[in-house]
Amino acid sequence: MTRYPMAPADAAWLRMDRPTNLMVVTSVMWFDEVLDWTALRALIQHRMIDRFPRFRQRVVHEHGRYSWEDVEGFDLEEHLHHVRLAAPRGREQLQELTSGLVSVPLDHDRPLWDLYLVDGYGSGCAAVFRMHHAIADGIALARMLMSLTEDPEVEPVAVRAAEAAGDASSSPLADVVAHELLEALVHPQRLAALAARPGRVLDLARTALADAEALAQLTVMPADRQTALRGVAGVRKSVTWSPPVPLDSLRDAAHLSGTTVNDVLLAAVAGALRAHLVRRRSPVHDVRAIVPFNLRPLDQPLPAELGNKFGLVYVPLPLSTPDRHERLQEMARRTRRVKDSAQGLVAFGILELVGRAPQLVEDLAIDVFASKGTGVMTNVPGPRSPVTLAGTRLAGTIGWGPTSGDLALGVAMFSYAGTVTIGLCVDADLVPDVELLLADLLTELDALITPALAAP
Template sequence: MERMASVDAAWLRMEEPTNLMMITAVLWFDEHPDWERLKEVLRERLVERFPRFRQRLVVPEGLLAVPCWEEDPAFDLEAHLGHAVVPPPGDRDALEQLVSQWMSTPLERSRPLWQFHLVDGFGQGGALLVRIHHTIADGIALARVLLSLMDESAEEHFTPEPQPLESPSTPGWVKLLRGARAVASGTRAVWKRGAELIAEPIQVGDLVRGGARGAAALSRLALMPSDPPSVFRGELGTVKRAAWSDPIPLEEVKAMGRAMESTLNDVLLAALAGALRRYQEERGGTVEDLRAFIPVNLRPMDEPIPRELGNRFGLLFLDLPVREVEPRRRLRLLKQRMDELKRSPEAALTFGMLGMVGFAPLAVERAAVEVLASKGTLLMTNVPGPRHPMYLAGTKLAGLMFWVPQSGKVGLGVSIFSYAGKVTVGVSVDAGLVPDPHRLVIDFQDELRALASAASASATSSFPG
């Protein structure tokens, strides 16, 4: 039996019926995946490689009892694999309804906390619905795990691969990919040669600074007011809804950033702020500036994924300039605020706070989570994927979307995932607060168009409608 890390225990104890601590992903394919081959891939690359997928949760009784992991003596891979059917007409709306249903359904705690569903009836191909409890790992680690299941061709099957020596001049993205390639015990790549990441990750060293900067960040957290009431805040229910956009050409978004001296991430966040303004106006609510929780990976990306996985990330608190109407000014404000946060140790501080409350009495942890959750309105996650097509069990991956859980009274999550030259935006919402999540997605795309127009009045960008 293995004692659970305090941060992982914190995420376990945050779970409530109105906010399940579960990471959900959906992968879709133009052809139907081979079920038997998929099972063998999951056995070899998931279950045999990462022990957490064979272990069940044990929560002893007692005020000071510590949650633990233990090998499930009755572990059966088949019990974690299922089939689902998208109802007619089998389009994306129907798939979104199925994802929403499973997003609202808790995992069975008597066995390892994960489940894969092969989905039939979606278009001409199929889909794979993935649910994994947050206490197993954070979103970045699980994204790397999912990508480690894949190959670069339909015929390829992973084999151990020697690691090249690095020189001091080796580019950072190459080191990152080599670390991903070394998954667990030196086995094969998540992303191989030619793959690149589109995100600008915040370096761990930039987040763990002491002295006056650390004291200032701690003071900012302590004095930070709660986010104002808005159409996105209120009592949560147990029904969640998911929606996602058509793929957006990544190069067009990057071109906007270059034209306005901003990063790709700045552009996406500025479009999100504009979408939140549009949605508040459409719902007839008061337009308020809102604060977003931004997860920041604290695990070096040039190192292998640890076999025990776990959570190692902190949170940045980003004040979104939602009330600013003019797109270019909104982007400038957003960039200034994000640049300041990149130099802040805020993420490392929140990681330490979660570790401290992980084994505190439950009432203390819930009070701390409520205070923390009151500081923001939404969780925004940006996870990069490979630039080139990948194959799962011999079937080409057409697209992928994921959602991480919120906590406390936060009922809105926004996820961005890039893959094969496209970027997809997804939202997960509490159905009682945001009954029309597609409206948010449309507003986001409209704001990207407005930013494109601001970047170049003479050029037009063809974002999906």
């Protein structure tokens, strides 16, 4: 049976699995009408299984190395699970179902994904998709899921093979600096060409310096401040999500304040976390959000091998700023500083090195880097217009990437058809009042949006 080497970054996610924090991406889609499950099966086979081999391959671990191996006699039905919601079959029951699934490990003897077909959600149905992070990152998964739709305004995801083994497996520093310099040393004629371009040499030097500076910042960054949001993670998780928030109102608030939509959302999260800590009589300190960002160009087709291609940055949230409008301005200043940093690229390179290290070293590294933040916050762009899946209109969707180490908080934001849905996935013991936390977040958003609505 043919085997395919696993990229180091993907192997790192595979080995991060812990019973208290599984490295599984969970997405929920819901529909106001009943979906044709037979038609969906055909779409999954044609547009997912046939296009992306990882969904029909299992993980093999031999001689300290991880590989992907085709499953002989792959059976799609083994990955499809039909369930029915209990009465009254609303959003609360769907959230309870999803909360229970978040803590269920995937079977490593077969391809690392499952799809739950949920009957009886209101007047329609829902689907819960679970996929191990070793297969792909959240943005790649979102693009792949949206490629299942048949709407003309959503371009199907074209597939290309990786140009070389380990398409996303070399560090940004090696790609940008070391590769070009080594090529010049091996081939004297390229060295002469490089010497004739002093500007390029300076660019390479600046890149190396920026990466080294970002690496130093990450290394010396202390653990995040202790609050009620931090502790030893347990197995039980709770998820919830908001009603759709109009994207135009967020844009208006951002325009009025001279910030961005992302700044408004993060400022609302900071305000909600502040209210949460005050309610729990916890010390209120600024805390860091671990924010993934995409490194794969969105205008290029997904590779057939999928994989992980994203960086991580630590964004300090201004919880200690009591006034919400001042908090928004401070949030904007902090995100601007982070945007100018090479921190995310360096973090991707570190993840690849961790993927090559012994398990003990990886465990220590993950604990250290997870300790530098308090939660993971993602913002994934979806289709701008409504889409249909197997002939049925998608009413809404949300999804969470995993939290590593003992992190207890995941905040997800997904834009779709002119709205943004905000979802929370938390450790049920460390954050026991997730619905109150969501209510605080929506209160903060409303307060930031209202001045924009009142503006002439």
